[in-house]
Amino acid sequence: MLKELLTWMTPGWPLAFMAVGVLALGLAAATQTADPLPSWNDTAAKKSIVEFITKVTAAGSPDFVPAAERIAVFDNDGTLWSERPVAFQAFFTLDRVKALSPQHPEWKEKEPFASLLKGDLKAAFAGGEPAVLEVLMATHAGMTTDEFSKIVQDWITTARHPKTGRLYTEMVYQPMRELLAYLRVNGFKTFIVSGGGIEFMRPWAEKVYGIPPEQVVGSSIKTKYEIRGGRPVLVRLSEMNFLDDQAGKPVGINTHIGRRPIAAFGNSDGDQQMLQWTAAGGGARFLCLIHHTDAEREWAYDNTSSIGSLDKALEEAKARAWTVVSMKDDWKRVFPFDSK
């Protein structure tokens, strides 16, 4: 990368500009004596992470990867924050149905809205995908991107989880936040690659995870450029644009990132293809599944679960010796608010 930069710079270009980057790398290396992962137990999982990061960043290592190619991708629901009893975006959607219901008196009689307003999610979504899409479009489309961003911002800073009573952004995994920071300090770019809505995550991902909007990949609906009252806006249309899940994740990675990650973190079968795609590149790779094994501090579930089902991906992880993190055994602390 540095070499490539040098090749196109004019001879007169001050070299000091580039020294900045070199110096930054040196300092980062010097500070790595403190434990960067204090919320992880000293188990094999933590060891495998530290070993991987060390071998791809150490100068002269046979596995060295230039900084520009250090791309790490993370699923969000169940990998960076909880997803129980339903993905948190479902709570947002339900709250939007409630908030919008006064403008839609017909929803009292009309499914799937009638069941939703009674709090019966099971009945509401008995109609499968068409019912889900109808509710999604009624709550996520029809406004401008700026308006939607504000709606998400207002919700995420006030809505609370029904079981813990916490803000949803407090229910993020502290070990994973430390891991994100540890990767970045080692020159990695960290991306979210989630089945959740890209515009649902962007308003808070930077503050909560240190991941800027341009490094958030997710599902989306179509938008349209318009001039409204002399002012350009992007209007959110009632039409799916992209579903960033399962086989869609490698597609999303290619569209947004354009190069293959060297590390991927997921927790469900929806992440299997993302891990396969990451694993298939040449050179050192780190593939990791977060296994929800802690019924006491979080939730315990895998192959029998309807949300975050982990079955085929776990089999592949065992067969190919990917790292499987047991939340119960490998994490000293789960949430930032946990006492230890």
Add this chain to the structure above:
Amino acid sequence: MLKELLTWMTPGWPLAFMAVGVLALGLAAATQTADPLPSWNDTAAKKSIVEFITKVTAAGSPDFVPAAERIAVFDNDGTLWSERPVAFQAFFTLDRVKALSPQHPEWKEKEPFASLLKGDLKAAFAGGEPAVLEVLMATHAGMTTDEFSKIVQDWITTARHPKTGRLYTEMVYQPMRELLAYLRVNGFKTFIVSGGGIEFMRPWAEKVYGIPPEQVVGSSIKTKYEIRGGRPVLVRLSEMNFLDDQAGKPVGINTHIGRRPIAAFGNSDGDQQMLQWTAAGGGARFLCLIHHTDAEREWAYDNTSSIGSLDKALEEAKARAWTVVSMKDDWKRVFPFDSK
């Protein structure tokens, strides 16, 4: 940004990690005494650029913009490199038709391929958009993303421009490369937002412009994840995914970047909406059109041109006092190979 990072870091997190960023900014500021834009004449255009960058980066400035929000977007064809006599991707396409023609004996008789093989682009594309799409799909789809990347790489390092005899990557504008580097040294993230193919630009944009694949936004065809011979691949399908031009540019910016740029550079009516979208944000903004006024060193064209037509956008630029760069008057040097 720094404050936000601090709020979610555990107290035990080594502060030295963050000091790196602060130090880097300090050093960058100290080195800005040398002229960062040596290929620009000392005219109003250069002055407006330097003034803008200074006012959004100087600590205490009323127009100060945090580094994370310093997003600058650049059209490619006609803004970062030439686009005459046709957009360079058209030469790539033509060369692909020639290379593939032995496998397609029927093309000798079949339009638009027959005319293309005779070098008659005008006749070939008399059929309009359907003809263009047919040729695009015949040359850009049907292979994996890795295979296509290799095809582009091979072409871009060997094919030469019919008039200048130069590699296409030599026909980039030296003043714009200096501007890209100058912006980055001041904490900006620089993005390409082009009507050209995203996968056509990515294989060389990092080397030529210092812009990594994840900061390239462009037009695309759909891809599909498959396992071929036990190996995951993304196959390029014969179906348009997204057209990143005109009103598509703000959509592409929102999809890929997720926040509004504070600076935008274009050269044609295809860039007008991107500039409008950028201009509509609050705070300091820099809007700029590159005007092709130099028939001697490059080409001179604007509103009467079929390629890179600059008409409505130029009117708006005059009305709203956007910066218009005259290549003839404002650039000391056009291409890196120019003598002065």
